[in-house]
Amino acid sequence: MSHCCNASTDNWEQVKASCLAVLPEHIIAFIESHKADEHPESNLIAILHKVQHHFGYLSQEAMHAVAQLAGIPLAKVTGVATFYHLFRLQPRGKHMISVCMGTACYVKGADKLSARLMSELGIQFGETTKDGMFSLDNSRCLGTCGLAPVIMVDDQVFGPVTPSEVPIILEKYIKKPKAATPKPAGEA
Amino acid sequence: MTDQMIKLNIDGENLEVPAGTTVMKAAEKLGINIPRLCYHPDLSLEGACRVCLVQVEGFNHFITSCSQQVWEGMKVQTNSPQIRQARRDIIELLLDNHPMDCQTCDRDGNCELQRQAYRLGVRERLFEGKRKQCPTDESSRSVVRNPEKCILCGRCIRVCAEVQGVTNLSQHGRGFNTVVGPANLGKMDESACIQCGQCVAVCPTAAFLEKDHTEKVWDALSGALGKKHLVVQTAPAIRATIGESFGLKPGTPVTGQLVTALRRLGFDAVFDTNFGADLTIIEEGTEFLKRLNGDGPLPLLTSCSPGWVSFMEKFYPEMIPLASTCKSPMQMTSSLIKTYYAEKKGLDPKDIFVVAIMPCVAKKYEADRPEHRLPDGDHATDAVLTTRELAWMIKSYGIDFTNLPEGEFDRPLGVSSGAGDIFGTTGGVMEAALRTVAVKLTGEELGPLVFEDVRGIVGMKEATVTIAGKAINVAVCDGLTHAKTALAHIQKGDKAYHLVEMMACPGGCIMGGGQPYPPFEMDVLDPKLARIRAQALYSVDSHKQLRRSHENPAITKLYEEYIGEPNGEKAHELLHTHYHARMPRGIR
Numbered sequence: 001m002s003h004c005c006n007a008s009t010d011n012w013e014q015v016k017a018s019c020l021a022v023l024p025e026h027i028i029a030f031i032e033s034h035k036a037d038e039h040p041e042s043n044l045i046a047i048l049h050k051v052q053h054h055f056g057y058l059s060q061e062a063m064h065a066v067a068q069l070a071g072i073p074l075a076k077v078t079g080v081a082t083f084y085h086l087f088r089l090q091p092r093g094k095h096m097i098s099v100c101m102g103t104a105c106y107v108k109g110a111d112k113l114s115a116r117l118m119s120e121l122g123i124q125f126g127e128t129t130k131d132g133m134f135s136l137d138n139s140r141c142l143g144t145c146g147l148a149p150v151i152m153v154d155d156q157v158f159g160p161v162t163p164s165e166v167p168i169i170l171e172k173y174i175k176k177p178k179a180a181t182p183k184p185a186g187e188a
Numbered sequence: 189m190t191d192q193m194i195k196l197n198i199d200g201e202n203l204e205v206p207a208g209t210t211v212m213k214a215a216e217k218l219g220i221n222i223p224r225l226c227y228h229p230d231l232s233l234e235g236a237c238r239v240c241l242v243q244v245e246g247f248n249h250f251i252t253s254c255s256q257q258v259w260e261g262m263k264v265q266t267n268s269p270q271i272r273q274a275r276r277d278i279i280e281l282l283l284d285n286h287p288m289d290c291q292t293c294d295r296d297g298n299c300e301l302q303r304q305a306y307r308l309g310v311r312e313r314l315f316e317g318k319r320k321q322c323p324t325d326e327s328s329r330s331v332v333r334n335p336e337k338c339i340l341c342g343r344c345i346r347v348c349a350e351v352q353g354v355t356n357l358s359q360h361g362r363g364f365n366t367v368v369g370p371a372n373l374g375k376m377d378e379s380a381c382i383q384c385g386q387c388v389a390v391c392p393t394a395a396f397l398e399k400d401h402t403e404k405v406w407d408a409l410s411g412a413l414g415k416k417h418l419v420v421q422t423a424p425a426i427r428a429t430i431g432e433s434f435g436l437k438p439g440t441p442v443t444g445q446l447v448t449a450l451r452r453l454g455f456d457a458v459f460d461t462n463f464g465a466d467l468t469i470i471e472e473g474t475e476f477l478k479r480l481n482g483d484g485p486l487p488l489l490t491s492c493s494p495g496w497v498s499f500m501e502k503f504y505p506e507m508i509p510l511a512s513t514c515k516s517p518m519q520m521t522s523s524l525i526k527t528y529y530a531e532k533k534g535l536d537p538k539d540i541f542v543v544a545i546m547p548c549v550a551k552k553y554e555a556d557r558p559e560h561r562l563p564d565g566d567h568a569t570d571a572v573l574t575t576r577e578l579a580w581m582i583k584s585y586g587i588d589f590t591n592l593p594e595g596e597f598d599r600p601l602g603v604s605s606g607a608g609d610i611f612g613t614t615g616g617v618m619e620a621a622l623r624t625v626a627v628k629l630t631g632e633e634l635g636p637l638v639f640e641d642v643r644g645i646v647g648m649k650e651a652t653v654t655i656a657g658k659a660i661n662v663a664v665c666d667g668l669t670h671a672k673t674a675l676a677h678i679q680k681g682d683k684a685y686h687l688v689e690m691m692a693c694p695g696g697c698i699m700g701g702g703q704p705y706p707p708f709e710m711d712v713l714d715p716k717l718a719r720i721r722a723q724a725l726y727s728v729d730s731h732k733q734l735r736r737s738h739e740n741p742a743i744t745k746l747y748e749e750y751i752g753e754p755n756g757e758k759a760h761e762l763l764h765t766h767y768h769a770r771m772p773r774g775i776r
Contacts, residue, residue, distance in 0.1 A: 008506075009505045009506060009507075009508035009509060009767070009768065009769055010505050010506035010769065011505050011769040011771075011773060012505075012506070012773070015771075015773050060372055063371075063372070064772070067371075067775055068773065068775065071775055071776070072775060073349075073354075073355035073356070073358075073371075073380070073774075073775045074371035074372075074380065074772065074775065075355055075356055075357055075358035075369075075370055075371040075379075075380075076355060076358050077371070078358065078360060078371045078372045078373075079358030079359055079360050082360040082361045082362075082373075083359075083360075083361065083362050
């Protein structure tokens with residue numbers, strides 16, 4: 001006498017289907033093509049790169065899908081994703097701000113600058129503002145020590161920057177979308 | 189490995205050891221214990237803590253003795269002033285990032301970090317280090333995770349991956365911000381954790397602990413929960429291990445003292461989970477014989493171990509139809525306490541408080557499973573104490589455990605056969621089942637009692653037992669990597685098992701996640717320790733009059749008075765359960 005012989009108790013097909021729906025085809029194909037490798041888990045970093053390239057970051061959903069489809073325990077996937085600086089766990093904001101933490105900038109007050117940025121934006125390094133406008137990160141020397149301390153917003157370098165100038169710089173970018181039509185000349 | 193011998197010198201003494209021996213092992217041959225934290229003899233090498241450093245002539249840097257193999261002519265110093273200083277520095281650095289709250293810590297007195305700090309002579313603190321700040325995760329019903337106490341030795345990660353095949357834990361982040369936890373550092377309760385508690389057993393500090401139920405039990409005992417009839421049941425494995433907490437040698441059975449101690453604590457009735465074990469054999473045995481006769485799929489997988497059940501539901505849900513629908517002995521006993529026993533005593537089940545003493549942290553989770561509740565939604569088991577928790581309560585009360593007179597379990601749920609006792613060790617459930625199945629199949633009154641092939645701490649065991657001309661293929665798996673092996677055979681169809689015993693912990697319940705931390709000279713997971721503890725149960729069994737579950741008169745009476753037929757309607761209502769796939773799905 002057994003209670004549950006007639007009903008299928010497996011959930012793999014559902015789990016698999018939901019995971020396939022998360023990832024784009026070329027990544028699924030990449031995972032599949034390496035499944036028979038001797039050490040399929042050694043492709044994890046390559047897979048994560050592809051996922052980040054496609055989505056801009058590694059969402060929990062995507063990492064779960066990678067784990068299930070590649071057969072690598074999720075704890076290992078997130079362990080690797082959090083270890084490497086290059087992997088982002090949050091969507092990238094519209095504008096990327098990075099604060100130079102090189103020696104010159106640091107000596108010139110990059111820490112105070114970072115603190116001001118964090119309080120203005122309400123986020124820490126590696127995070128993105130709720131409205132999706134800014135992401136904040138730190139970087140190694142940008143090679144513009146003469147301007148220390150510097151920050152970079154997208155491709156533009158600002159320096160030397162004092163903490164009190166932070167809101168003025170941010171304002172430029174917040175205002176931009178509203179005034180989207182009359183574009184300033186130099187910023188195509 | 190060749191049997192080539194290597195000559196070396198440790199602390200001025202010459203010795204010869206086989207090639208491939210590590211310096212740490214070679215030193216042990218001389219009776220020198222090199223301090224260690226991340227090292228564990230039954231897990232892979234990590235080399236993370238650096239406490240086991242030694243000095244080797246000709247090298248100007250120190251070498252980790254856990255990972256370095258000996259070479260011919262090697263000269264090692266294990267206790268030079270420089271080495272002692274280096275080890276002390278390492279421990280101090282660990283302490284700099286550790287909450288200094290030993291007096292209020294659960295592991296006070298049996299913490300390995302504390303022990304090494306004392307041993308290496310850290311007597312003052314020179315710096316106030318920056319400390320990592322992480323919230324404690326209490327989401328799991330079995331395991332509490334406190335990363336602030338973690339020293340990143342990685343033992344939990346290794347036991348979870350290598351012994352249990354679960355791989356639910358990993359290091360996240362890097363450098364100072366490294367934290368050990370489940371995927372995404374999410375909640376344990378929402379992770380692939382199967383609640384076995386082996387992380388708790390191997391943790392050198394209090395970074396993993398069982399979920400505390402002692403407060404609840406003190407409240408019940410003091411009457412703070414209202415006037416309750418207090419009932420306790422104790423699992424087979426407790427009698428073989430709790431003595432260790434009171435300084436007795438491992439392998440000393442203390443059934444009688446345990447019963448008396450529980451009465452002194454204030455319980456009104458002291459029952460034996462062995463009774464539920466005997467009952468499990470009747471129910472599971474009946475289920476097995478039916479399936480053997482073609483009514484249902486084979487093999488039958490046992491279902492006593494809640495860690496295994498959880499593993500099956502998360503990792504192998506397609507195997508659910510193979511699992512026995514029997515509740516565990518604990519849940520059978522608790523269900524009967526709140527029905528059969530309550531009716532006999534004329535008590536309202538709501539006025540009964542049931543405490544189960546278990547070698548297991550997964551039992552805390554099992555007791556809370558909705559599928560195990562009584563028809564009115566109440567818990568059958570109200571609190572589950574691990575062996576460690578009970579030992580602490582006995583000490584806290586001030587009971588002189590080792591000098592207690594021997595007591596006897598109450599009736600009727602305290603009567604049991606030796607088959608119930610051996611449930612606590614790997615192979616025990618199988619042997620107990622075979623004892624009864626042999627009699628039922630042959631129709632003779634007596635049959636074999638000892639099934640040597642399913643005994644022993646040897647990893648996975650397989651055997652073919654011939655009963656009444658019928659060959660029965662059995663497998664016994666302790667530790668979930670072994671379960672995986674058996675399940676792979678079942679999936680491939682290359683082994684025609686009929687009956688498979690599954691226990692989540694390596695060695696079975698005697699080595700459960702809730703058992704006493706072993707004495708200094710032994711390690712958790714040590715097969716020697718498992719053998720000694722198992723022997724205690726086999727000796728209790730061999731001294732019993734009743735050796736087969738179906739010979740238990742209290743069980744016979746229970747069926748006559750209350751249950752009716754094994755696997756019948758009443759049995760299904762009270763003694764059986766069901767399972768379903770659970771998320772997140774584990775990666776095999």
